[in-house]
Amino acid sequence: MFEVDYVPAVQPLFNVRLCINRRLNTDNLPNCAGRGSRELADRLEKQIIAEGLPTKVIRGPCMNNCAIGPNIKIQAGDMLNLNSDVSDERLEAVMVSIRAEVKKRQTAAGADVAP
Numbered sequence: 110m111f112e113v114d115y116v117p118a119v120q121p122l123f124n125v126r127l128c129i130n131r132r133l134n135t136d137n138l139p140n141c142a143g144r145g146s147r148e149l150a151d152r153l154e155k156q157i158i159a160e161g162l163p164t165k166v167i168r169g170p171c172m173n174n175c176a177i178g179p180n181i182k183i184q185a186g187d188m189l190n191l192n193s194d195v196s197d198e199r200l201e202a203v204m205v206s207i208r209a210e211v212k213k214r215q216t217a218a219g220a221d222v223a224p
């Protein structure tokens with residue numbers, strides 16, 4: 110028998126998809142990675158883990174909204190176009206949307222919701 114602390118995996122209720130596409134940019138079109146989406150994905154993921162939220166960050170391909178990216182899609186929820194703003198204030202606004210989605214889904218599932 111093993112003597113280890115058992116930590117159950119948190120099953121994500123939904124995914125948060127973030128475009129991390131980087132263009133070769135031979136045509137000088139904007140792209141999300143060029144506007145900091147890869148670093149943003151790391152920051153977002155750290156915050157979600159720190160708060161213990163049951164969601165998962167998915168780094169994905171282009172969403173065809175390149176001119177207003179970085180773009181974030183909450184699964185079956187908000188579409189957030191950051192329009193080059195990857196500041197801490199904008200990240201907090203994204204977290205507000207994610208927290209609201211978690212609360213909505215936990216309420217719908219009849220789970221206990223923290224006050």
Ligand code: FES
Binds near residue numbers: 130171175
């Ligand atoms: S590069 Fe991100 S939406 Fe196109």
